[in-house]
Amino acid sequence: MSSRQGHQLAEQLIQLLRDYLGGGGEATLRQAHAVGRTALAGNANLLEMFALQQEALVNVLLQLVSEEERARLTETAQQVFAASLAPFGFTPPNSDEENALLRGLNAVLERQVAERTAELHASEVRFRTTFEHAPIGIALIAPDGRWLDVNRALSELLGYSEAELLATTFQALTHPDDVATDVGNVQRLLNVELSSYQREKRYLHKHGQTVWASVHVSLVRDAHGAPVYLIAQIQDITARKQAEAALRDSEERFRQFMDNSPAAAYIKDDQGRYVYINDPIARLVGRPAEQWQGKTDRELWSAEMAEQLHHHDQAALAANAAIEVEELLPQGDGLHSWLSFKFPLTDAAGQRFVAGMSIDITARKRAETWVKKLIETTQDAVIAINRQSRIVLFNPAAEKIFGYSRDEVQGQRVQMLMPDPYAREHDGYVERYERTHEPRAIGRVRVVSARRKNGEVFPMELSVTEVGIEDDVRYTAFIRDVSERVRLQEQLLDRERLAAIGTTAAKLVHEIGNPLNGMSIATQLLERRLGKLTADESLQMSVRALRNQTNRLANLLAEFRSLSRRQQFTFRPTKLPDVIREVISTEFGLYTERGIAVEQVFAADLPVVTVDPDKLKQVVLNLCKNAVEAMPNGGTLTIRVHHAGEYVYLEIADTGSGIPDGVNIFEPFMTTKKEGTGLGLPIVRQLVDAHGGTLTYRSEPGKGTTFVVALPLQFQGETRGA
Structure with a gap:
């Protein structure tokens, strides 16, 4: 019998004696006898003390009551213990000599009992201190589920006070889905099918939330093997369970994300064996996931392709950083181009892996090839510049139109292709657009002037588009040389003007030509006669000026004739x-x-x-x-x-x-x-x-x-x- 049980029986016995003295009757006294026998049957030390001196045992029990009650209880207790000893075959001593001896022994026993009582009290204090200050919940539970004793940690865990817990059962505070398992485990303890059990279960907190706990339960029995109470150690694992649930949710989100991603994703160990692939790669390549696990590329692909993949994997591991590569892999309709991003991973144990994500860029590559071919064969110039206005693309048509080779302009500033004021204003225009995003040329078709390598300024149709935000390609210009068109337009206008001039010229030549000829002849005759008649130089100068102006008009009429007549x-x-x-x-x-x-x-x-x-x-x-x-x-x-x-x-x-x-x-x-x-x-x-x-x-x-x-x-x- 434990000290705690002994104290409980002694307290019960004393209470029965109190009840008897208070008028409880013979039934109360018989119950006290029964408790006394139970105490003696479970405690050999008490039985020995009864055999030596009943007074000593009475004194031990009386230490559990107050001074005022001791005198009243002494006589009744001696009668009860005497009646309690009878079943065990002991009789009280009756000679003076024996009494003297027993009194001596009684003194020794009292001292020993006092020492033992002190030890038991200290043990009880240590137990109670440990019980109350334990970092996990501890409870004593009756076989039927009633809480008999709980510590502070358990109260805090479940949100109930000690009194509230002692008024209920563990079944009432267990999650409904876990009650049957708990009751079954307790029954197995009672049936001696288990010595203890441990499980994770859910409790219901006072405020309604679910509390996860790791529970270790064992059964305490008395000397005869009868169940006395259950000891439960209850540790809060809610945070761990929440973390596990969050991890599961995260893993599920990750799985759904990866399986619904257009990119093929995979992880290989440092030996090149696949440890993870997502659904798209299995679907795109047409090979089930189970055929990948634990295998290397050499087991899945041709030697040439496996070597390509292995080389890139090793490059990522060696660089200890992400790398970007293009890879070729076969699919049902032939070889496909993949853009792969590969990077190293290291787990908690220090093992290295290479992970990768690959995107099928076959369609993009075909489109790029088509666009490149289009750019290379179009009759319009295509010129692309970066953020610093340096030329990064100069197609053959641009070479033909501007007279520069691609090598001559690559990396040069685009202003070399512009006359003033366009060249002078270009940087300011770009800076203003970058700052305000208000376009003046972007998205429009304009006719502006450009400059060829030989310095010739010519008209062109210009359309500019913004194609990216990176430095590599920022703006692309589509240019059409409209020199011929402008020339033809101007020629048409000139012909129209010249036709009008020709019509006028024909009339002028007819109306003015003959009188002008007469004037010219008359002026020449006048000039000759004046030379013979007078030496007045001023008069002769006036006549010469008249002749020159007449000749000038004649030349003008000749030019009119050139414009007006069909050559x-x-x-x-x-x-x-x-x-x-x-x-x-x-x-x-x-x-x-x-x-x-x-x-x-x-x-x-x-x-x-x-x-x-x-x-x-x-x-x-x-x-x-x-x-x-x-x-x-x-x-x-x-x-x-x-x-x-x-x-x-x-x-x-x-x-x-x-x-x-x-x-x-x-x-x-x-x-x-x-x-x-x-x-x-x-x-x-x-x-x-x-x-x-x-x-x-x-x-x-x-x-x-x-x-x-x-x-x-x-x-x-x-x-x-x-």
Whole structure:
């Protein structure tokens, strides 16, 4: 019998004695006898003390009551113990000598009992302290489930006070789904099928939430093997259970996420064996997941493909960082391209793995190939720049239009393809757009000017789109050279204007030509007669001025005739240097007289062109005349001939004052010269157009002007009017 049980029986016995003295009757006394026998049967020490001296045992029991009750209980207790000893065959001593001896023994026993009582009390204190301050819940439970004793930790765990717990059962506080298992386990303890059991179960907290606990339960029996009470140790594992549930939820979310991802995901150990694959990779490749587990790429793919995958896996492990690679793997319809991201993993034990996610980019690669082929074959220039406005894409059409090779422009700033003011304003425009996102050119088609490698400024249709936010490709421009279209439009306008001018010119020639001829003849006769009749120089100067103005009007009428009448052309293969040399030799004396140095630069192996030599001489003569007139104080006249692509280019450059901005020099009657008529350049352009060519210019005020005549090599010249 434990000390706790002994104390409980002693307290019960004393209470019965109190009840008897209070008038409880014979039934109470018989019950006290029965409790006394139970106490003696369960405690050999008490039985021995009864055999030696009943007074000593009475004193032991009386220590459990107050001073006032001891006198009243002594006599009754001796009677009860005497009656309790009878069943065990002991009789009280009756001689004086025996009494003296027993009194001596009684003193010793009292001392020993006092010491033992102190030890029991200290043990009880230690037990109670441990019980109350245990970090886990501890309870004594009756076999029927009633709480007999609970500690503070259990009260805090379940939210009930000690009194509230002692008033109920463990079944009432157990989750309904767990009650049957608990009751079954207790029954097995009572049936001696188990010595103890441990399980995880759910309790119902006072405030309604579920509390998870790890419970260890054992059964305490008395000396005869009868069940006395259950001892339960109850540890709160709610946090662990919540963490486990969260982990399960997380794993389930991860599984669903990975299985519904378009990317193939996998993990391999450091030996290359698959330890995880998601559903898409099994579905896409057409191989069930169980065929992957524990296998290496060498067991799943051809040697060449397995080596490719193994090499990339090892690269990720060696780099100890994520890598991006493209891989080829077979599928039902042939080889597919995969973009794979591979990276190392290390578990808590230090084992290394390589994980990867792969995306099937076959369709994208095909689209990229298609777009690349489209870009390479389109007749429009496609130019892409990065955030720093440096060229990263320059297709063959751009090479053809601008005259630069791809290598010449790669990495260069795009302003090299622009004339002012576009080149000067470009960075400001980009900075403003990046800051405000208010487009001016993006998303629109505009006609602007561009500059070729040879310096020629030409019109182009420009469409700009923003294609990315990275530095590699930021903006892409689609460019169409509309020089020919603009030329044809201008030519059409010129023809319309010239037709109107021609109509007017015909009338002027008819109405003014004959009187002007008469005036010219009369002026010449007047000038001759005055030379014979008078020596007045001022009068003669006035007549000469009249003659010059009359001649000027006659020249103007001649130019009108050139514009108005349909010219005839005779085309034949011609070497341009021969035409140019003939013109220069004719005018060389005039150029020298005006302080003009002439430079002629002809490229080697120039091809012949199909032209009308006489009309081309008129073009060269007129352009050289304009150049010389632009250098009144002398300068250098440079004539260059070279070919590029399908054209031969004739350039006539001067070092004169240049052409002011905003002047349309091809407009009839528009001139920057004091004595000009404004019809020379329209006539020149008309002649060049008739050769299937173009006439453009570039000019810098104060530095000079260069006119460029582009004549096509493939021009099918034939005798025709223009």
